[in-house]
Amino acid sequence: xxxxxxxxxxxxxxxxxxxxxxxxxxxxxxxxxxxxxxxxxxxxxxxxxxxxxxxxxxxxxxxxxxxxxxxxxxxxxxxxxxxxxxxxxxxxxxxxxxxxxxxxxxxxxxxxxxxxxxxxxxxxxxxxxxxxxxxxxxxxxxxxxxxxxxxxxxxxxxxxxxxxxxxxxxxxxxxxxxxxxxxxxxxxxxxxxxxxxxxxxxxxxxxxxxxxxxxxxxxxxxxxxxxxxxxxxxxxxxxxxxxxxxxxxxxxxxxxxxxxxxxxxxxxxxxxxxxxxxxxxxxxxxxxxxx
Amino acid sequence: xxxxxxxxxxxxxxxxxxxxxxxxxxxxxxxxxxxxxxxxxxxxxxxxxxxxxxxxxxxxxxxxxxxxxxxxxxxxxxxxxxxxxxxxxxxxxxxxxxxxxxxxxxxxx
Numbered sequence: 415x416x417x418x419x420x421x422x423x424x425x426x427x428x429x430x431x432x433x434x435x436x437x438x439x440x441x442x443x444x445x446x447x448x449x450x451x452x453x454x455x456x457x458x459x460x461x462x463x464x465x466x467x468x469x470x471x472x473x474x475x476x477x478x479x480x481x482x483x484x485x486x487x488x489x490x491x492x493x494x495x496x497x498x499x500x501x502x503x504x505x506x507x508x509x510x511x512x513x514x515x516x517x518x519x520x521x522x523x524x525x526x527x528x529x530x531x532x533x534x535x536x537x538x539x540x541x542x543x544x545x546x547x548x549x550x551x552x553x554x555x556x557x558x559x560x561x562x563x564x565x566x567x568x569x570x571x572x573x574x575x576x577x578x579x580x581x582x583x584x585x586x587x588x589x590x591x592x593x594x595x596x597x598x599x600x601x602x603x604x605x606x607x608x609x610x611x612x613x614x615x616x617x618x619x620x621x622x623x624x625x626x627x628x629x630x631x632x633x634x635x636x637x638x639x640x641x642x643x644x645x646x647x648x649x650x651x652x653x654x655x656x657x658x659x660x661x662x663x664x665x666x667x668x669x670x671x672x673x674x675x676x677x678x679x680x681x682x683x684x685x686x687x688x689x690x691x692x693x694x695x696x697x698x699x700x701x702x703x704x705x
Numbered sequence: 706x707x708x709x710x711x712x713x714x715x716x717x718x719x720x721x722x723x724x725x726x727x728x729x730x731x732x733x734x735x736x737x738x739x740x741x742x743x744x745x746x747x748x749x750x751x752x753x754x755x756x757x758x759x760x761x762x763x764x765x766x767x768x769x770x771x772x773x774x775x776x777x778x779x780x781x782x783x784x785x786x787x788x789x790x791x792x793x794x795x796x797x798x799x800x801x802x803x804x805x806x807x808x809x810x811x812x813x814x
């Protein structure tokens with residue numbers, strides 16, 4: 415059944431005024447890019463809250479405007495694409511943090527795939543997690559091999575200075591050590607620990623029916639994790655199970671993941687989107703994603 | 706205007722609201738068009754102001770705007786742009802004329 419488009423008067427004006435508004439936005443951002451970039455760079459100090467609020471500076475009613483025939487990402491490549499991502503996600507995400515409906519997941523995965531050029535989905539090989547949108551908490555470093563500790567864990571002094579204080583878990587990740595010893599340690603192992611997330615594998619639908627199959631599937635499975643409020647995204651891997659449901663958080667991130675996404679624990683905690691990456695040939699590297 | 710803005714005291718767009726209402730549209734469509742008209746007004750004003758400011762003053766303006774300080778935004782503009790009120794009004798008059806013309810065109814369709 416064709417989608418109802420509304421009355422002809424409405425259609426004519428909505429299309430004309432939407433295009434006019436988008437052209438104006440485009441002109442404003444491209445002509446004064448430096449000033450907006452300054453605002454983006456200083457958003458934390460100015461307690462702006464999110465890039466969305468910056469985008470709304472030139473579009474107070476944008477959140478109320480439904481999409482017509484084009485998406486904002488098609489307007490101009492010169493505009494900070496993170497801003498568009500925040501804007502587009504804002505239009506499809508619920509105001510509260512809750513599990514997304516199938517339609518919402520589809521909309522989000524289409525936006526993420528389009529903006530990052532990475533095939534993402536809520537479900538892969540018939541398996542899915544209990545959520546794709548949830549609150550992320552702070553995790554500690556995981557030991558890479560027997561004998562790894564917080565004093566020898568880092569590659570360089572700069573990383574040690576930045577991430578030392580988060581400490582190391584007293585136990586192991588869900589799949590034990592990443593390798594047997596420091597002599598067999600590879601860059602893949604280092605990256606898997608550095609960019610790991612913990613998700614509630616044990617709550618995934620169907621987990622109880624075949625725990626081993628599910629556990630094998632989740633092991634080091636790549637996911638695209640996105641902070642919808644600033645547009646920052648990272649390719650992470652599942653290297654631990656958790657957090658417990660009573661924490662009211664749905665996943666956890668390594669110190670490096672949390673730092674990059676600018677997410678914090680405690681009263682400042684916030685949501686992220688996390689979708690499976692379909693990468694059968696292991697060609698997509700772990701770490702921050704650029705546009 | 707649905708929300709208060711630093712330029713709210715300059716705007717008289719009842720004519721646009723009335724003209725949209727005359728088209729006998731469902732509430733949802735009418736409200737959407739009003740939102741679009743207001744979004745165009747807002748963007749037009751920003752587009753009028755920013756070219757008049759130095760790089761440093763653009764930052765001050767955007768900062769004031771983002772923290773929603775209407776009085777400070779307006780007094781900053783008055784101190785930095787000669788005839789700020791007239792320049793904004795001129796842009797608004799032109800936009801209003803265009804929006805009303807669009808509405809008339811829509812009614813003929």
